[in-house]
Amino acid sequence: MNRLFFGDNLDVLRGLPSSSVDLIYLDPPFNSNADYNLLYGTKRGGPSQAQSHAFQDTWTWGRDAKRALDEVAERHLEAGALLDAFQKLFDGSDMMAYLAMMSVRLIEMQRVLNDKGSLYLHCDPTASHYLKMVLDSIFGPSKFRNEIIWRRSHAHNSGNKYGPIHDVILFYTKSDDYTWNRVRVPLDDDYKQSHYKYLDGSRRYKRQDLTGPGIRKGETGLAWRGIDPTPKGRHWMRPPSELDKLDERGLIYWPPKDGAWPYLKLFLDKNEGQSIQDIWSDINPINPVAQERLGYPTQKPISLLKRIISVSSNPGDVVLDPFCGCGTAVEAAEELKRKWIGIDVTYLAIHVIEGRLEKTFGRDIRQNYHVLGKPKDAEDARALAARDWLEFQKWSVMMLGGLPRERAGADGGIDGIIRYHRVGIEQPNRAVVSVKGGQHVGVDAVHKLKSVVDREKAEIGILICLNPPTVAMKREALSVGEVGPPSHRVARIQIVTVAQLFSRAPVDFPGVIDPPEVGRSPLPPVKSRRKRVEGQIEMLLPISNEAESSTLVKRPKRATREVAVEVIRPSRRDRAG
Template identity: 50%
Template sequence: MHRNTLYYGDNLEVMREHIPDESVDLIYLDPPFNSARDYNVLFKQAKKDENQAQITAFTDTWQWSKRRYDEFFDDPRNARLFLLIDALHKILDGSEMMAYLLMMTPRLLEMHRVLKPTGSLYLHCDPVASHYLKVLLDVIFGPTRFRNEVVWKRTSAHSSARRYGPIHDTIFFYTKSDTFAWSQQFTDYREDYVEKFYRHAEPDTGRRFTLSDLMAAGIRRGSSGQVWRGIDPTARGNHWKFIIETLEELDSIGRIYWPPKGGTPRYKRYLDEMHGIPLQDIFDDISPIGAHAAERVGYPTQKPLALMDRIISASSNEGGVVLDPFCGCGTAVVAAEKLGRKWIGIDITFIAVDLMIARLASDFGLRRDKDYDIKGDPKDAYSARKLFEQSPKQFEIWAVGLAEGVPQPDKSGDKGVDGKVYFQDAEETLQWAVCQVKGGHLTPSMIRDFAHVVEREKAAMGFFICLDKPTKGMYAEAEEAGFFTVGRRRIPKLQIRTIKGLLRQDKLFERPEGYRLKSGSGNRLVREKDQGKLEL
């Protein structure tokens, strides 16, 4: 049974590693790309460290990289897209748009993989990139799987110099097959339409109604062609739409209107019994979130809950699984929960996940770990600190993995060893460095104690990992430990690194080059050069 889950991390990695084939009923995504918007600042109160992962995701990741282009073509799974990507590259060259499209392509492939055969995808974008994205979707899903280009009027007016005001977004609707979930949605009748066509009202209840014919063209021989209440439909070349027995029943409950001055009776259709107008592909009845709206959470790309309600209601059934791989503040997740769907939300920063945790608690009283799961790796120092505050053990495991170590499985008996990093020395003898992780207050005595742990464990080196900035005294204590010699190279025996430095990969632990034991490699020594290429 599916369990609702929030992931923080790269959605490409999450989909590849955690979401099975054909397991999702509906995907809604709003990938943030717009040259006119600033995605570096998520919240007014956010500090620089707090949004570093989002800055990386929304800016640096999309700057053109020849390595990314080459790696895409090296992957045989992308054969169907070779011609398209190559053509786009020749046109767009090394632009940010090309980098963005190359970033989106493998993610859309994964989305197609995880969708059920009856599943649907809605991609929300603006005119800056919509035409390129539609070509990608046509290749990945097939042009016959395109259902609609929905236009959402996202604002009432916008003043722009020397062009028409840009006031709409585009939502592409694709399905994985010709058999898909669909529930017709309706919109309310316009006020002028109601005034014109539902101008009658019951004197006692005020219920509005319109009138429709009780007769249809053509002569019938049966009951519907008989005389009723002195009116002969056959003489007029018509027949009753109902048999005589039904006409009597309708009249008895007041559903037939008799003109006060005589004439042909008519059938009453009440406004409150009508579904409304079948929804068309222009959404102009859902307003953007105002500055003082109750649902506003301060997220720059937040979409109205009504928009998510409409999409989820139309293209999924109760109990179905909804995936939002760029979930931001989680409006799609909130709508899915509200409508009785299962859900998966993914975001690259814990700032967004933290906000979703708060919304699920305030809107539904849901609690993490009890009512839903949270999985994934922090991508910045702020997210790492949040992980430490919520689960010190999970933070410890993650931090050891950041140093490419093997975590200590049992917290109760670690004796100051949170993990080990294995490697070979110049004689190809197996060696190791012990890891110790600290998320709280730091003192020089911690390094002195750690030096004793390194010695007791007969480790070649010791790697000390901390959240906060180490003190000068700590560095002085580390220098007292001396060096580990490999050939002519002298490597500090006891090293201190911060989470921030490890995440940025500009302050990594020094160790012998050549061979190392990678965490999760099944205790197998692997060459550094054989680790494989970075995935898109």
């Protein structure tokens, strides 16, 4: 099954089995221009928060880049030694971050490639020479096949330097026995006119030398028809016996001058096209009004990806694009009957790819792939809500540390439950969660949630909205009152927006000693912790787990976390103030 992953491609790559991919094409953001390579903008015209944050974390020097550098040193001797050398040149720079973060990912890509697999890394000349050294260290210099030059535009005005009109595509293979399908390209009209300028009746042909440089022993070094190429340091390209057969078929051109050397006739109507060379000038950039243009600033033409996929994979093979952007490689792989895996850091990209696939292949294409991953900012969350409301409900409840409902249908106003422990109360408390979408969520949603809280005997209710609440909704939520100990009373009905789900503490729990048990990482055990709680008078009791607290019978002793509490009572002067 084809898969679209939302998230950090390093995490996804680590989860893929070794030797499970036949072809990798990657077009990572170029280090040379961060603004130019941001993937998608928000509705207001700027980059999404997840995108900006991801670019900053990935391609600027910081903790993550240092961690990547250390990991490369631990996992790969040659690549680690190379990055050590780079660090002397680029220490603490964005280029060093770029190379470290790319290296740790390329190590994983080399692992997931099978023995017949190939990798194409699309980059610009700013860092291509450094990336080639990284690839040499990971794949081995002998696994380098080509540096492909793609002319991405015809002209570029760049002031006091030559116009940069090309990208670099580095081609490596996992082994010497790799998939290779010869693909030919049609001859252009100018080439036909300049080279196929001779006529044999009505057939156009060009002339090709029948000799090659160097003296050879054997038949190709013998004289033919009185002509000996050896004195001129050359040899026949074919044995004289084969040359006789070609002459009988009228494929040899004999110049009228005595003693002139013959040529081979190559007829235009027999030409199947030219083998692809390492300079690609026949694939034009996307026309501004082309149907395939999506508005993505660095979108590549689908013909470019079709060429790569056709040459280095077969139908049924798995194609991986770990920086899939607007999905050109994904669409090309689908059209060429390959399986595919796409990864991107922004859910908006996933959303665009899904729309692109549906436009090209119809709605049924959604049955042929899975989308995996979670949003990283409000824009991504809204895109998820638009695509799959049930998945959005589950995701938003889990963001609060709750258990979501697993099935669609009548939910009684409950989309999730959050269990938490309060100070001094052995029985866990509950919060019910209701998730509402649409543009016109109003006071009625608050009324319904209050009824659900009363019915379920829950302590608090949480209303998650796509958009900020109205003044009337806030007023109605406040009118429901507060719960909790005197030291920490909170609103019984709390309204949380999608943007707030990404904050540190979107919900205010009443007098909580432990955070919600679902969706959060467990705290590391500590010997003691000092809490300063203003006006707290409750004693802290050992807290049982949920299973133990379901009944008040005596249970065997279990390990508890010791908590030291300093009780501070405010003075009357403080109260009056």
